[in-house]
Amino acid sequence: MAGHVLVTGGAGYIGSHTCLALLEAGYRVTVVDNLSNSSAEAVERVAGLAPPGAAIELVVADLLDEEALARVLAGAPVEAVIHFAGLKAVGESVTEPLLYWHNNVGGSLALFRAMAGAGVHRLVFSSSATVYGSPEAVPVPETAPLGPTNPYGRTKLAVEEILRDLSASDPGLGVALLRYFNPAGAHPSGRIGEDPQGTPNNLTPFVMQVAVGRRPEISVYGDDYPTPDGTGVRDYVHVMDLAEGHVAALRRLEAGPGCLTLNLGTGRGYSVLEVIASASRACGRPLPYSVVGRRPGDVAEVVADPGLAAEVLGWRARRSLDEMCADHWRWQEANPEGYRG
Numbered sequence: 001m002a003g004h005v006l007v008t009g010g011a012g013y014i015g016s017h018t019c020l021a022l023l024e025a026g027y028r029v030t031v032v033d034n035l036s037n038s039s040a041e042a043v044e045r046v047a048g049l050a051p052p053g054a055a056i057e058l059v060v061a062d063l064l065d066e067e068a069l070a071r072v073l074a075g076a077p078v079e080a081v082i083h084f085a086g087l088k089a090v091g092e093s094v095t096e097p098l099l100y101w102h103n104n105v106g107g108s109l110a111l112f113r114a115m116a117g118a119g120v121h122r123l124v125f126s127s128s129a130t131v132y133g134s135p136e137a138v139p140v141p142e143t144a145p146l147g148p149t150n151p152y153g154r155t156k157l158a159v160e161e162i163l164r165d166l167s168a169s170d171p172g173l174g175v176a177l178l179r180y181f182n183p184a185g186a187h188p189s190g191r192i193g194e195d196p197q198g199t200p201n202n203l204t205p206f207v208m209q210v211a212v213g214r215r216p217e218i219s220v221y222g223d224d225y226p227t228p229d230g231t232g233v234r235d236y237v238h239v240m241d242l243a244e245g246h247v248a249a250l251r252r253l254e255a256g257p258g259c260l261t262l263n264l265g266t267g268r269g270y271s272v273l274e275v276i277a278s279a280s281r282a283c284g285r286p287l288p289y290s291v292v293g294r295r296p297g298d299v300a301e302v303v304a305d306p307g308l309a310a311e312v313l314g315w316r317a318r319r320s321l322d323e324m325c326a327d328h329w330r331w332q333e334a335n336p337e338g339y340r341g
């Protein structure tokens with residue numbers, strides 16, 4: 001056995017795929033999730049995909065319940081935590097900032113206190129490219145200026161800063177702050193995937209809901225950006241590449257303490273129209289779209305410089321946009337209504 005990992009938010013999109021990668025790498029996994037944006041079914045399906053004998057347990061609890069966290073940590077020999085749990089809808093964070101600060105920062109503080117109480121010294125945190133705000137130049141290195149432009153992004157930066165302070169105060173602590181670019185795709189089995197509640201905020205789940213007939217057409221938010229086809233360019237990264245990046249970060253922390261800040265992206269950007277074309281190939285028909293006005297707060301191009309993650313973790317994203325769309329489509333076609341279908 002490689003060790004025991006507590007995964008907060010492990011029933012969610014990126015968390016569920018990472019749990020599977022952890023089980024495949026020989027870790028035992030305890031998930032803590034309040035299921036506010038996910039389903040217990042995701043964890044059951046992860047268990048079904050995992051190698052025989054793999055151990056995964058779901059504890060339904062809220063991160064803000066510090067006593068519940070302390071009980072979980074007292075009951076299992078946890079060596080490391082991967083912290084995905086949080087709210088992530090940019091628009092909602094603008095209308096409900098208190099909810100975001102309370103849940104994302106308050107929940108993280110409760111977790112870090114419970115970890116300190118239980119003597120757990122390793123943590124991988126889900127940060128986001130959103131901490132860069134509107135990048136001055138692409139590709140974006142980790143040293144680029146930080147300046148999130150919405151409350152969600154500011155909660156991510158606040159948790160990064162708390163962790164940098166904790167790391168400076170305790171030389172025994174190992175922390176990895178992973179800044180994901182645009183996660184997309186699903187496990188190739190089609191058994192687990194992204195299951196957004198309500199109208200998807202992000203491009204790829206929206207496109208796939210059009211492909212499966214849940215929505216009539218895609219709205220393309222602007223075609224007058226200074227990009228080759230005028231639509232926004234992003235660095236889409238396969239969720240299984242991200243999952244493997246977490247295992248690599250954990251292994252790196254096992255080799256020694258410190259605080260790492262790393263971009264997880266591919267270094268290659270695709271436009272909205274290129275994503276629609278790739279999704280159309282995946283589902284076998286041209287997907288309908290209309291160009292509408294720009295979405296407030298959007299920028300023309302965000303692409304990672306993934307060089308540091310390659311150097312420090314030996315990790316590189318390997319999967320293509322076409323694989324992301326093919327895998328996402330396999331999940332969507334088999335589960336048109338997600339886990340509730």
Ligand code: NAD
Pocket residue numbers: 008009010011012013014015032033034035036037038039061062063064083084085086087088103107126127128129180181182183202
């Ligand atoms: P998700 O909503 O699918 O997963 C988050 C999980 O956390 C959900 O299962 C939810 O029920 C749980 N959760 C939320 N608040 C909780 C609380 N107080 N206590 C216990 N559980 C709680 O989201 P995801 O896409 O898998 O994102 C995972 C993490 O990665 C988040 O922190 C998110 O901010 C970050 N991130 C996501 C993206 C993206 O585009 N998906 C990009 C960059 C960073």
Ligand code: WQD
Pocket residue numbers: 088090127128129130181182183201202203204206218219220221222231232233234272295298302
């Ligand atoms: C991608 C591109 C849109 C929807 C967000 C968060 C970021 C991170 C990832 C969490 C853009 C265009 C989108 C649609 C469209 N999440 N688009 N029609 O905005 O790059 O990043 O998710 O940390 O913090 O801000 O991702 O998927 O929303 O948009 O044309 O219906 O698709 O304008 O160019 P974004 P996205």
